[in-house]
Amino acid sequence: MAKAVGIDLGTTNSVIAVMEGGRPEVIVNAEGNRTTPSVVAYKGDERLVGQIARRQAALNPQATLFEVKRFIGRRWDEVKDEAARSPFTVKEGPGGSVRITVDGKDYAPEQVSAEVLRKLVADASAKLGQKITDAVITVPAYFDNSQREATKQAGEIAGLNVLRVINEPTAAALAYGLERKGNETVLVFDLGGGTFDVTILELGDGVFEVKSTSGDTALGGADFDQRIVDWLAEEFNKEHNFDLRKDKQALQRLIEAAEKAKIELSNASETSISLPFITFDPETRTPLHLERTLTRAKFEELTADLLKRVRKPVEQALSDAKLSASDINEVILVGGSTRIPAVKRIVQDITGKTPNESVNPDEAVALGAAVQAGIIQGDSSLGDIVLVDVTPLTLGVEVQGGMIAPMITRNTTVPAKKTEIYTTAQDNQPGVEINVLQGERPMAADNKSLGRFKLEGIPPMRAGQAQIEVTFDIDANGILHVTAKEKTTGKESSIRIENTTTLDKNDVERMVKEAEENAEADKLRKEKVEKRNALAQLRLQATQQLDEHANAPQDARDRLKAVADEAEEAVNSDDDSRIADVQKRLEDELRDFMTKGAQAQPEAGATSASAAEDDVIDADFKPADDK
Numbered sequence: 001m002a003k004a005v006g007i008d009l010g011t012t013n014s015v016i017a018v019m020e021g022g023r024p025e026v027i028v029n030a031e032g033n034r035t036t037p038s039v040v041a042y043k044g045d046e047r048l049v050g051q052i053a054r055r056q057a058a059l060n061p062q063a064t065l066f067e068v069k070r071f072i073g074r075r076w077d078e079v080k081d082e083a084a085r086s087p088f089t090v091k092e093g094p095g096g097s098v099r100i101t102v103d104g105k106d107y108a109p110e111q112v113s114a115e116v117l118r119k120l121v122a123d124a125s126a127k128l129g130q131k132i133t134d135a136v137i138t139v140p141a142y143f144d145n146s147q148r149e150a151t152k153q154a155g156e157i158a159g160l161n162v163l164r165v166i167n168e169p170t171a172a173a174l175a176y177g178l179e180r181k182g183n184e185t186v187l188v189f190d191l192g193g194g195t196f197d198v199t200i201l202e203l204g205d206g207v208f209e210v211k212s213t214s215g216d217t218a219l220g221g222a223d224f225d226q227r228i229v230d231w232l233a234e235e236f237n238k239e240h241n242f243d244l245r246k247d248k249q250a251l252q253r254l255i256e257a258a259e260k261a262k263i264e265l266s267n268a269s270e271t272s273i274s275l276p277f278i279t280f281d282p283e284t285r286t287p288l289h290l291e292r293t294l295t296r297a298k299f300e301e302l303t304a305d306l307l308k309r310v311r312k313p314v315e316q317a318l319s320d321a322k323l324s325a326s327d328i329n330e331v332i333l334v335g336g337s338t339r340i341p342a343v344k345r346i347v348q349d350i351t352g353k354t355p356n357e358s359v360n361p362d363e364a365v366a367l368g369a370a371v372q373a374g375i376i377q378g379d380s381s382l383g384d385i386v387l388v389d390v391t392p393l394t395l396g397v398e399v400q401g402g403m404i405a406p407m408i409t410r411n412t413t414v415p416a417k418k419t420e421i422y423t424t425a426q427d428n429q430p431g432v433e434i435n436v437l438q439g440e441r442p443m444a445a446d447n448k449s450l451g452r453f454k455l456e457g458i459p460p461m462r463a464g465q466a467q468i469e470v471t472f473d474i475d476a477n478g479i480l481h482v483t484a485k486e487k488t489t490g491k492e493s494s495i496r497i498e499n500t501t502t503l504d505k506n507d508v509e510r511m512v513k514e515a516e517e518n519a520e521a522d523k524l525r526k527e528k529v530e531k532r533n534a535l536a537q538l539r540l541q542a543t544q545q546l547d548e549h550a551n552a553p554q555d556a557r558d559r560l561k562a563v564a565d566e567a568e569e570a571v572n573s574d575d576d577s578r579i580a581d582v583q584k585r586l587e588d589e590l591r592d593f594m595t596k597g598a599q600a601q602p603e604a605g606a607t608s609a610s611a612a613e614d615d616v617i618d619a620d621f622k623p624a625d626d627k
């Protein structure tokens with residue numbers, strides 16, 4: 001059985017890991033790195049993923065997609081503001097969903113994320129020497145149903161069998177707790193690139209039991225970057241009366257410089273930001289440069305309200321777990337943004353504990369996902385590990401007066417199933433529409449509607465007489481299935497909650513096909529390049545041989561040179577059969593030259609540079625102890 005992997009599909013970076021000899025290990029990518037930027041760029045009909053995509057972002061801002069996780073499974077009206085700040089085009093898609101447009105083509109966020117997954121898995125398959133098909137993918141604990149469903153679909157589009165979707169902080173706790181003995185209550189504080197989660201777990205005897213989880217799916221490192229971007233742009237505007245955020249290329253450079261400055265400020269008390277030639281003066285057309293010094297104190301001032309936002313979810317998680325801060329034994333930091341000194345300070349301030357930094361904040365989530373993949377595959381080295389997780393948000397239905405009637409409350413252990421009986425509000429009501437909601441607010445309209453479905457054909461009855469049995473069934477992935485049944489008629493209706501923002505089955509199938517075709521096109525493109533590289537390499541070898549064997553028979557030299565010259569032209573051509581033909585002839589000529597031509601005795605009187613050199617070596621050099 002091929003191994004299953006664990007994947008941390010991050011907002012900024014992604015990581016893939018696998019169980020090796022009873023321990024989870026990160027698999028390095030084709031570039032030799034342990035993390036892969038979650039960046040996808042489209043360049044003509046070519047797609048670049050990871051570091052190579054990130055590197056060309058400033059030159060290709062409208063076709064370089066990053067932080068796409070912020071849009072996955074979201075509704076357009078939830079992300080409008082974020083979309084407006086993006087250097088690439090994000091717009092409303094079908095049914096209020098989100099689409100990203102590049103060169104006139106629309107992409108679903110799931111599709112873009114699938115490209116990242118595909119690269120991670122392809123590189124890992126090459127490293128492990130086996131085709132990977134099964135994966136556990138992590139999501140922020142606070143992801144709602146449609147965000148989870150969309151992440152699972154991204155996996156499917158990438159051609160993966162998604163064994164399980166698990167919560168990032170729970171995964172991190174698995175990685176942390178694997179080697180710990182004894183009972184502990186831990187708080188995982190996970191502040192990544194785009195999301196914030198806090199989870200409280202009890203660990204002991206191989207049982208990992210999540211007590212509560214809370215968070216903010218719209219808070220992460222990118223918000224800290226944005227504060228620096230805004231500050232830089234406003235300062236520049238004051239000086240030059242030009243808003244750099246309106247120039248997509250300048251904006252991309254600002255974003256990159258802001259993140260760099262933020263990271264530097266984790267270790268230094270000030271940093272300088274220098275962006276020469278950031279734009280042109282609109283009147284004089286002279287180049288303008290941006291030079292600023294940012295101190296850590298100023299950065300903390302710019303981000304003070306973001307820092308404050310982490311407090312409430314921590315307090316909420318403690319109160320839901322019916323614990324106080326003093327009951328927590330360890331605080332584990334996960335996510336790159338926990339390296340910000342002010343973040344560490346605030347965690348310490350809220351919990352009264354010095355955070356435990358024993359886990360690598362960039363890798364713990366993927367390592368834990370690999371452990372979970374091992375558990376599902378029955379990896380015997382893991383012993384009996386039991387993972388008990390919860391659903392982060394309350395699930396319910398809309399009832400009379402636009403209220404929400406909770407069915408499964410937040411922090412209920414998953415999987416879970418709950419049935420309730422509802423009835424009609426009017427006499428002879430022929431049907432009901434069931435609006436499935438997720439959220440903590442009392443009014444339906446303030447929560448997220450996961451989907452609506454109708455139960456029709458209710459026989460004429462007085463109001464309150466119909467017996468409509470509604471069942472909510474939430475699986476181990478945290479994904480919900482709902483059924484409704486009118487008991488007097490036995491009429492049943494059900495939906496697997498797929499709200500309008502998630503893709504329907506046909507879309508997923510089409511995207512799987514497209515992704516496979518793209519992968520095939522990429523493979524062909526790569527093969528094409530490799531063939532040309534091989535020919536160029538061979539030509540180089542031929543010219544080196546010609547240089548080294550200047551005294552070889554002229555006709556052998558001429559023959560080899562003629563084919564080498566042909567190769568020089570052929571490498572630039574698009575004609576594969578010509579490349580193959582020249583490659584074959586050059587190989588033959590080179591072999592011939594090396595066996596016959598180069599070793600042919602020089603004609604009488606002719607001197608061979610290399611033969612002469614050989615003679616010198618023979619005559620003048622001897623092992624030292626021969627003396």
Ligand code: AMP
Pocket residue numbers: 010011012013014191192193194220221222259262263264266334335336337338339340361362
């Ligand atoms: P993650 O999603 O866990 O990969 O976290 C990525 C986020 O962490 C990005 O916003 C990074 O800019 C941020 N990050 C990474 N390293 C540091 C650092 N040393 N200081 C501050 N933020 C960092």
